[in-house]
Amino acid sequence: GEDVEQSLFLSVREGDSSVINCTYTDSSSTYLYWYKQEPGAGLQLLTYIFSNMDMKQDQRLTVLLNKKDKHLSLRIADTQTGDSAIYFCAEVGGMDSSYKLIFGSGTRLLVRP
């Protein structure tokens, strides 16, 4: 089946690195995504990684993918108070050829000044 799991909460100090973890179940997923949702706002695509990659870096963001363990992580370097938000991991559930996104429950990141 398709399932994505994330820890619910993470608190870090401003300037530290944040690491948000995610596990997924669909080994056929071709893309995996990280979305950010600020309070009262929609979903903003932060970054994505193709399944044949191990790592992707985009400015302060680093995505690591361990296909064997079906584990995805998002590292935010030099975390700022503006990074406080809910972060969703998502995989493409394509078993029914719909390519719908399956989301984790979201990790609430709190950045303390």
Place this chain on the structure above:
Amino acid sequence: DSGVTQTPKHLITATGQRVTLRCSPRSGDLSVYWYQQSLDQGLQFLIQYYNGEERAKGNILERFSAQQFPDLHSELNLSSLELGDSALYFCASSVEGGGYGYTFGSGTRLTVV
């Protein structure tokens, strides 16, 4: 502006009523996905349309229905509303196969009183 337009942004209605939520996809995208985000359920996939045809169904109640019109905009109809239907409803659009091209609208916040 993400390119995906959802209207209305907010909707307050009474139990038992019927509402219609509207979504205009990003130019060129043929797929439209509807998601429900409630406090206790996270982001749940409801239904997907591709070029006017239903492609996949998720956890969509029988009281809910959707369609995609020839101009590719989509409507989600919610009827016999209950208090538990209060949620944020998101629409997303993508090209065929998704890839990195999922774009979300800003959502419609439905409050049933």
